[in-house]
Amino acid sequence: MNALSALRPDPGADRVVPPSGFTARLVVFTAAAMAFLAVFTLALALAAGRLAEEWDSALARSATLRISAPEEQMPEQTRTALTLLQQTPGVESARALRDEEQRALLEPWFGPDLPVADLPVPRLIEIEETRDGFDPDGLRLRLQAEVPGAVLDTHDRWRRPLIEAAGRLRLLGWVAIALIGAVTAAMVTLAARAALAANAQVIAVLRLVGATDAYIAGAFVRRFTLRTLTGAAVGTGLGALAVALLPSGGEAGGFLTDLRFAGWHWVLPVLFPPLAALVAWAATRSAARRVLSGLS
Template sequence: MGSLWQGLLGEKGGTGGRIVPPTGFTAQLTLFSAGAMAFLAVFALALALATGRLADRWSAELAGSVTVRVSAPVAEQEQRVQAAMTVLQSTPGTGQPRLLPQDELALLLEPWFGPDMPVDALPVPALIDLPVEGGFDAEGLRLRLEAEVPGAVLDDHTEWRRPLVSAANRLRVLGVVSLILIGAASAAMITLAAKAALAANGQVIRVMRLIGARDLTIATAFVQRFTRRAAVGSAIGTAAGMIALAILPDASAAGGFLTGLGFRGWDWLMPLAIPVIAAAVGFLATRWAALKMLGAVR
């Protein structure tokens, strides 16, 4: 009898067992769900990494410089700009200040006024870009400008930097949450498929128990088969997701809209962990479902 149920489960411990349907809707469901979830997981992982890079870049770029805006009547503007430049050049923790020329001001105003707006005919304040370092005292410079250069306003980009970085960090959290939800959905689908296979083979399981098969041995056959299906499906989905990301246009070709969505350098190795994680999820979900179902099938 022992050799009989071992033959049903598969020789030498089995590789999934003859009692587990090799084809049918459970196999297709497991392969499809694992592949689809792995495909989505690649994009969720890319989103989390890209938004992390975006937050770091925004924070570094906006924190590395400040802007001084000088507003004055036309007759006095040049004099006040020179006074502001003198103050900035003598401020500790700063680099060489640079007065933005008219063509750069025109580019800044182009989204609002269009490319043909004569900027030199408008009462546009002068803008000075000032690189800063770690020991820069923004509040001290702001008070000094108020006292020595009327009409000069210091903008350290705090109001712009904080919401941008916060939004990027929240997108990164959203990507991580998406990965967790994808893993939970994968576990649920594999659990349902395993339960369906167990229910379809309920009569066979009862017969195997009568000839001496243990619940753990029967469950192992299902666990092996469904773990392999989850791994194969997720490997296909991961490969498809990586190919889809590789053929996306870069940020410059897309006008910056994609914000560099994708992997960079060694980040391309991270999606390779998705099939391993999917196999582990399939193993745990199938083992739990099998042991629970076998406890109910008597």
């Protein structure tokens, strides 16, 4: 019996296995709960992936030059730095941030009335790199020689751990989905074995009248596969609805309000019910074969 034929109704075979209320409810509930969790985990993994990509693409081609110098030398050093940057291969553009822009950067910490012009605040130069990027070590050496107060920040030291963390989170999400699949298989196996053990007399009667083990196994496998499919469909539906109804915080919301499916990502949760059914089919088939071969 293949996985697809397990879904094909067989009224005769379906009737010979007595209805088992407890295991039926257990399998449907487990499948629904696991699918619900899987949907959320998938949303988390996708959000972590998006975050990693956004950070990577936003920060990968930018750098900052910070110039700390006495006030009277600041304009000269800034001009020199800009000239040097324009001559550096791999630099797409470079511009010094205006006072208002620097004030906006400091505003979250010092409030809106910060007199930037009166404070020894370093001048910031925003650098956009070309696709090939520049040589940061070479640029640092030239800056050291020509603009002694300049410090080049390529964002590497804080970009890399963030991207790594987001990547790990994404990986953990997929591992969690695999674990959910394994737990579903374990639960379905336990329920199937319990049902087979409870129906030892039914199996004896079926064998006595000439039922093959494939027929007996098929009756149990079909029942558990359909129950898992039903439970997983319900759980996936509820999970997808819950994800869709999560409040959106826009760009300001960040990671927590970015738990959503977008575009083709909606296809992924739709795959959960058939995947869960496939897991249940394999688990029940294996359990049925083992139990039936153990029964004389």
